[in-house]
Amino acid sequence: MNPQSESAETYPPANGASINYWEDIELGQPKESTQTFSLTAQSIKEFALVWDPFGPHIDEAAAARSPIGELFAAGVHLLSILIRLSHTVPHEESASIAARGWDEVRFHRPAVAGDILRTRVTQLERREDRRPERGLMVARFELLNQRDEVVVSLLNNVVMLRRPVANG
16 A cells, blocks of 8 residues: 555455554554664754754764764654654554644753664543544654653644445
């Protein structure tokens, strides 16, 4: 299945797998990524050189003079890791349509070379949508380090299909 070509009209999937609709998603149960990301000085520098060439992200001497005192990852780098790892969180096939946006994006602490990062996702609430066949699912996404400290958090808002009403 190619997620980029998936549309609302293709649900349920052609392979016969069951689908979790907006009403089916279990709230309040945190789930963690099955993969981790080991942050290295090289990965911090390579990302920052292209996307955020701020001195303390690309140069150890500049980083040593910063309040952090060592090389640390750019926030946009950490967001990229968070989202990549979120795709390894165990979940059932769902009737997700599209992301509506992020709220409350927070950078709680720096991530530095040697940190081992993972993602935790907790479905928090369902919200009605203006279209009756859709609903909004709000989930907390957290990037954690090896000490179980939250590095980055955000609320992810996803538009989902609601369970079809049987014609009858």
